[in-house]
Amino acid sequence: MNNPGHSGIGMTSARTRERLIKRLTSQGIKSLAVLDRIRNVPRHLFVDEALESRAYEDTALPIGHGQTISQPFVVARMTEALLRDGPLKKVLEVGTGCGYQTAVLAPLVGSIYSIERIKPLADRASVLLKEIGIRNVQFSHSDGWEGLPRFQPFDGIIVAAAPQEIPQLLLGQLAQGGRMVIPVGPSRNQDLVMLTRKGDTFEREVLDKVSFVPLLEGLKGTSKYP
Numbered sequence: 117m118n119n120p121g122h123s124g125i126g127m128t129s130a131r132t133r134e135r136l137i138k139r140l141t142s143q144g145i146k147s148l149a150v151l152d153r154i155r156n157v158p159r160h161l162f163v164d165e166a167l168e169s170r171a172y173e174d175t176a177l178p179i180g181h182g183q184t185i186s187q188p189f190v191v192a193r194m195t196e197a198l199l200r201d202g203p204l205k206k207v208l209e210v211g212t213g214c215g216y217q218t219a220v221l222a223p224l225v226g227s228i229y230s231i232e233r234i235k236p237l238a239d240r241a242s243v244l245l246k247e248i249g250i251r252n253v254q255f256s257h258s259d260g261w262e263g264l265p266r267f268q269p270f271d272g273i274i275v276a277a278a279p280q281e282i283p284q285l286l287l288g289q290l291a292q293g294g295r296m297v298i299p300v301g302p303s304r305n306q307d308l309v310m311l312t313r314k315g316d317t318f319e320r321e322v323l324d325k326v327s328f329v330p331l332l333e334g335l336k337g338t339s340k341y342p
């Protein structure tokens with residue numbers, strides 16, 4: 117991993133990374149593939165330099181534009197749930213943010229289409245993921261409520277921001293047998309839900325209580341959505 121702008125924390129953080137893995141294991145994360153990704157993705161490159169020393173704590177941290185990098189436990193839980201019934205070819209991610217969740221998931225699936233409404237975040241994630249050698253992701257500056265109809269159907273959909281109601285357009289872009297992991301509900305009281313498509317019905321399972329930023333309407337920076 118090379119990132120000339122950052123200090124040598126990647127080398128010195130092996131012990132803090134192991135501590136994080138132990139914590140996630142004790143909280144019930146079982147997938148070795150997922151734990152291995154959390155161990156190997158350099159989370160310190162995804163946060164501001166001033167926060168690097170906290171990068172391997174199991175907390176959300178600010179990434180600018182009023183957004184946060186997801187908590188490692190939640191990233192692990194969602195990734196594990198998404199992959200529970202076997203490998204997935206094509207995945208839609210809503211809410212790229214800094215791209216940390218994207219980086220954890222990318223080598224475990226065929227390809228990812230990742231949507232973000234704040235352009236500078238999408239641009240930065242795209243550069244960083246290339247720098248750390250991840251090449252199977254297409255970034256899109258667009259509105260997650262609409263999904264990406266051009267590239268449907270998706271075997272998996274993972275949503276990193278919480279709507280009050282499940283977006284119907286996203287459900288319609290799931291392949292048969294495909295599954296979506298999504299936080300749903302008002303701020304600070306959301307259910308992490310997994311939906312699996314069976315014909316035109318969706319099996320629903322609640323995985324956890326979570327706290328995500330809201331899934332907002334439209335693209336940031338357009339006159340309608342400042």
Ligand code: SAH
Nearest residue numbers: 185186211213216217232233260276331332
């Ligand atoms: N996945 C990130 C965390 C993202 S935070 C990580 O691994 O750290 C949630 C992100 O969803 C924010 O960047 C926010 O801008 C984005 N978002 C919110 N509403 C959206 C929408 N309608 N379409 C696309 N992205 C959206």
